[in-house]
Amino acid sequence: MKAIISEKGQVTIPQKLREQLGLKPGEVLEFEAKGGTLVGRIIASAVAWAELRPLFESTGQMAKVMGIMMVDFDPLDEMAANLAGEAWKVYRSKGGPKERIISDFLIGAHAQMRADRFLTRDRGFYRQYFNKLNVLEP
Numbered sequence: 001m002k003a004i005i006s007e008k009g010q011v012t013i014p015q016k017l018r019e020q021l022g023l024k025p026g027e028v029l030e031f032e033a034k035g036g037t038l039v040g041r042i043i044a045s046a047v048a049w050a051e052l053r054p055l056f057e058s059t060g061q062m063a064k065v066m067g068i069m070m071v072d073f074d075p076l077d078e079m080a081a082n083l084a085g086e087a088w089k090v091y092r093s094k095g096g097p098k099e100r101i102i103s104d105f106l107i108g109a110h111a112q113m114r115a116d117r118f119l120t121r122d123r124g125f126y127r128q129y130f131n132k133l134n135v136l137e138p
Contacts, residue, residue, distance in 0.1 A: 029116060034070065043074035045110035047103045076110050084109035087129040100125070108133065 003011045013023060023029075030041050044052070044066070056062035066073075084105040091100060108130040111118040117134040120126055126135050 023116075039070070040116070042069070042071045043115060044071050045074060045080075045107055045114075046076050047106045047110070049073055051103070074110070074114055076106060077113070080109040080113040081106065083113060083130075091129060105129065 003014065005011050017023075031038050032041060033039075053059070053062060056065065084102065087109060088102055088105045091105070104125070108118075108126045111126075112130045112133040117136050118126065119136045121137065126133055
């Protein structure tokens with residue numbers, strides 16, 4: 001799809017693409033240039049990063065693969081940590097079983113605070129506790 005840049009530097013994202021990506025008015029999009037192409041960032045929280053680390057033989061190998069996949073490390077901030085704690089408290093007060101651990105909530109809170117959308121196979125849980133999160137399924 002093509003779009004024209006206005007004199008003010010604005011671009012209108014075609015409606016079909018906005019609908020396909022689930023983009024809504026007021027959403028903040030983050031871009032960067034890679035190889036002469038404008039791309040959105042793919043980020044992984046510190047918790048997700050730590051969970052992925054055992055899958056690689058070394059930290060160097062992981063860094064290389066994440067670089068090839070253009071996935072950036074994005075640290076957890078205080079607001080996301082507080083949101084995770086609040087969601088965890090609600091979960092436990094409703095009698096949520098101990099099968100969910102705080103790292104699940106840290107990942108969901110980070111995604112809600114820092115990402116435009118979240119790719120997961122566990123969409124029901126994340127939609128229930130992070131209702132502002134735009135959840136995609138593979």
